Amino acid sequence: MEDLNLKQLTMAVRTIAEEKNLPEETVMSVIEQAIAAAWRRDNGERDQEVRAELNVNSGTAKVYVAREVVEEVGSPAHEVSLEDARKIKADAEIGDVLEDVHEVTSFGRVAAQTAKQVVLQRLREAEREVVLAEYEDKIGTVLTGTVQRVEPRVVRVEIGKANGIIPQSEQIQGEYYSVGSRLKVYLKDIERDNRGPQLILSRGNEAFIEYLFRQEVPELETGAVEIKAIAREAGRRTKLAVASTVPGVDPVGTFVGGHGTRVQAVMNEIGDQEKIDIVTYNENVEQFIKNALSPAEVSKVEIDQAEKRAKVFVTEDQQSIAIGRGGQNVRLASRLTGYELDIEQQAAAKPVAEKAPRKNIEDSLLSAVEEATEDAE
DSSP states (O other): OSSSSHHHHHHHHHHHHHHHOHHHHHHHHHHHHHHHHHHHHHHHTTOOEEEEEETTTTTEEEEEEEEEESSSSTTTTEEEEEEHHHHHHHTTTTOOOOEEEEEEEEEEHHHHHHHHHHHHHHHHHHHHHHHHHHHHHGGSEEEEEEEEOSSSSSSEEEEETEEEEGGGGOOOTOOOOOOTTTTEEEEEEEETTEEEEEEEESSSSHHHHHHHHHOOHHHHHHHEEEEEEEEEEEETEEEEEEEEOOOOOOOHHHOOOOOGGGHHHHHHHHOOTEEEEEOOOOSSSSHHHHTTTTSSSEEEEETTTTTTTTEEEHHHHHHHHHHHHGGHHHHHHHHTTTTEEEEOOOOOOOOOOOOOHHHHHHHHHHHHHHHHHHHOO
């Protein structure tokens, strides 16, 4: 690339626009920025305020260099005296900004290289904006993508024109990802960096579970049932608190579905290794905590509202169930309810006195005699 020919650039506008899927006006703007940068490289100073206008018909460009009108010129590249300014514009005043016009048709090798770098950089930025505009309003939705590459800490997924990553923290523990396979992913955020926009995807967050249930439970859309809270450890267990807004509708049964079809459809997507507990939400915190610790049977709950803590009393045989493997059950129940739960073993019941059975037998005999007397009468 010995020099930068403006006619060639003008002809390339449409081609670049089509290849990059960008509006022609955007490509024109990018090229004008490159022309301004190239002119500044050849003729001006680095921090000069320069803009360019490209004439697509003639293949020429005009460069406009801005200078401020001042009383005493300190930098000729940026300032012009009032006397000289009035030679250009008769009514110029201190503080006005004048533009010197320069017509250009081509640039030298170094300036051309500068222009090329600017074009590439600005086109990347323009492409980034197009992708952002396309996916910005899709944050919080589930998309379908294709696995491109599996790395130790991230899985790279192609979604339409954009690329996304599933960080390790957003993956389902124990899930296997194979290159070329298609999978559903939740668009969590768009990360902006020098390599372009990158979609941050998730299969391990609670919102992904909610989306899957919305696909299977039409009553969610009608408002007959609702999800009150979700707590999840992806790949291991999920707890879902659900409620009904319509009398007579069983919220848990609605989510489970006939013969478990609805909950099974969700498990088919996330993998059978992850268990799903669906419990009934209750406005009464004590009852809600009891429900959340399912399948454990809770004897009593003592709540400290100020500290958002609760002591949960269970019998000895229910303690390990309430805590769960590695503390998982109580941990998820805490997140579901918003209360820090402390599991405590209920004190053993006082031994029953020995005379109690004899008293019971005597009562039974008396009752039998009374019945016999009544029958005789």
